[in-house]
Amino acid sequence: MGAQVRTIVTRNSLDSWEALWAPYDETTYRDALAFIRPEDTVLDIGAGDLRFARRAAAVARRVYAVEIQPALLHHQPPLPPNLLVICADARQIPWPRDITVGVLLMRHCAHVGLYTRRLREIGCRRLVTNARWRMGVEEMLLEPRMPWSAVRIGWYACLCGAVGFVPGPPSAVTPAVMETITEVENCPACQPFPG
Numbered sequence: 001m002g003a004q005v006r007t008i009v010t011r012n013s014l015d016s017w018e019a020l021w022a023p024y025d026e027t028t029y030r031d032a033l034a035f036i037r038p039e040d041t042v043l044d045i046g047a048g049d050l051r052f053a054r055r056a057a058a059v060a061r062r063v064y065a066v067e068i069q070p071a072l073l074h075h076q077p078p079l080p081p082n083l084l085v086i087c088a089d090a091r092q093i094p095w096p097r098d099i100t101v102g103v104l105l106m107r108h109c110a111h112v113g114l115y116t117r118r119l120r121e122i123g124c125r126r127l128v129t130n131a132r133w134r135m136g137v138e139e140m141l142l143e144p145r146m147p148w149s150a151v152r153i154g155w156y157a158c159l160c161g162a163v164g165f166v167p168g169p170p171s172a173v174t175p176a177v178m179e180t181i182t183e184v185e186n187c188p189a190c191q192p193f194p195g
């Protein structure tokens with residue numbers, strides 16, 4: 001691969017599930033692509049063999065694809081000019097500051113909170129992911145949310161990737177409560193943000 005691939009060596013090992021390379025089905029890629037806009041600059045975190053990054057590059061202004069396993073980036077056909085591939089640990093490297101949307105297609109990701117906070121820090125307000133519910137693809141909005149402590153009852157989904165249910169008296173568990181998911185931050189599962 002040519003000048004569009006940068007390799008940055010880091011030492012931290014990954015959780016064994018996170019380190020697994022496995023492609024998703026076409027529905028997952030199609031659903032994720034539906035959130036990508038022509039004016040977007042995309043950060044594809046854990047890009048695998050670039051199959052989504054290439055699709056995104058056909059739609060978006062620019063795509064940065066970060067993948068930790070060099071073997072997945074070997075023997076690639078030529079890259080489109082707006083796709084920059086970085087072989088590195090996405091947790092460790094500085095990120096470009098022009099990113100408008102993150103993509104995290106990694107169902108077993110243990111670092112959703114780190115990625116959402118870093119995206120927020122550089123002013124990015126959207127993350128397209130299947131990591132939180134571990135099922136379909138969603139677009140997480142990264143704007144400030146209500147604190148978890150303000151949820152009285154019902155389902156919540158946190159910026160850190162945790163989801164759960166705040167219990168209450170059975171009489172208060174109405175169908176409306178069961179159908180509502182409150183977007184929160186600072187839930188009990190949140191880890192302190194390093195740096």
Ligand SMILES: C[S@@+](CC[C@H](N)C(=O)[O-])C[C@H]1O[C@@H](n2cnc3c(N)ncnc32)[C@H](O)[C@@H]1O
Pocket residue numbers: 014018019020021022023024045046047048049050051052066067068069072088089090091104105106107
């Ligand atoms: C389940 S695969 C999905 C690949 C790709 N997102 C896709 O949907 O085709 C997850 C990929 O993320 C990579 N990965 C996990 N953690 C990473 C990290 N911290 N930095 C870079 N790549 C990572 C793994 O090496 C693996 O290739």
